């Protein structure tokens with residue numbers, strides 16, 4: 001399974017030496033193919049309330065404007081301990097994890113590390129950035145529902161006793177959705193259109209300490225080289241779905257919807273491929289997801305190609321229908337986050353029509369999605385970046401008992417400041433699109449298959 005590549009150095013060892021002891025919650029990781037970015041330190045901005053993603057974009061743009069990039073090197077001399085590390089290069093980059101809805105109790109996160117390394121086949125580079133604390137405080141102060149995390153440490157949610165669904169609860173959830181599909185949506189804010197698809201998800205909380213979380217990232221990287229492996233604010237995973245990359249005005253999106261588990265023999269896998277290529281229900285489901293992205297991007301992009309066609313994306317655990325949508329920004333807009341704000345939530349994680357589907361999700365699902373199904377990625381000082389969809393992922397959690405939020409294990413460091421939250425568990429999330437005719441038992445199987453990457457990476461028994 002994806003075992004062609006040589007083993008990589010472990011990601012934790014790529015933490016810049018000044019932050020070698022960073023807590024998992026404070027680390028940022030982004031891996032695609034042969035390239036890995038690993039950083040820590042700096043600032044954490046937490047955002048509650050409406051329009052979180054757009055506000056993150058504005059906040060980042062304001063802080064960048066107030067901090068000219070020139071001169072950072074002179075302001076940040078390399079400590080002696082780093083003498084054998086590569087010469088640091090000044091750069092501007094922030095990591096972002098949004099939330100599925102603006103109603104989530106968990107905040108969206110903007111992480112601005114002071115240091116990160118970039119590992120590629122050419123070697124390891126060290127980057128530094130010096131966002132002025134004054135500028136950042138000023139940028140945060142403008143936004144009433146944003147705050148700087150205490151002492152820069154990312155607070156983790158507490159591992160609560162759960163209301164999570166088991167298999168039969170999930171099957172009931174699928175049935176509850178099926179009852180609502182195919183009818184016009186009702187209620188004060190309903191669009192009144194026919195409800196065609198709702199993506200329903202479930203959670204599963206498993207124990208995981210800091211070491212287990214770091215090695216989970218290494219294992220995901222080895223096993224799923226086609227995906228983007230990430231960790232931001234304690235949210236970690238390996239996603240195959242890209243909301244938007246933006247590079248010099250070129251924007252690209254990879255939409256997935258319509259899935260079938262891999263077959264366990266060559267014949268069974270061929271049959272699975274034939275099924276996904278021919279099934280009308282899956283083709284429809286995919287069509288609505290691709291169309292929602294197309295419609296969101298058409299006003300701002302000169303599309304490269306208007307005859308977008310789905311192709312098959314094969315991962316070690318599952319086949320997906322996938323469509324690439326790309327174009328050039330018509331006007332120099334803001335950041336890649338502004339592009340993503342137009343799309344999120346897509347039909348791939350919400351449903352069709354999206355506003356009605358999102359309301360059904362809020363009614364039916366027992367657990368807040370938090371940062372699952374939300375944009376996750378990075379943005380640079382020019383607004384370019386890569387923002388994926390947080391799937392095949394889990395949120396690290398601190399112990400439910402213990403000191404106040406943000407105070408971690410309560411052991412103060414030499415300066416008397418609280419130490420960061422220590423992870424003891426991870427809440428996994430997975431979901432699937434439900435369209436009329438869906439079979440609850442098949443959906444239970446599909447979800448099990450989508451939990452596999454994270455379960456295996458965490459060393460949790462996967463049963464069969």
Ligand SMILES: C=C(O[C@@H]1C=C(C(=O)O)C=C[C@H]1O)C(=O)O
Nearest residue numbers: 256258259348391430431432433
């Ligand atoms: C919702 C998830 O995946 C989404 C739903 C899919 C489907 O239902 O076929 C496929 C890819 C994703 O867009 C998930 O992995 O949790």
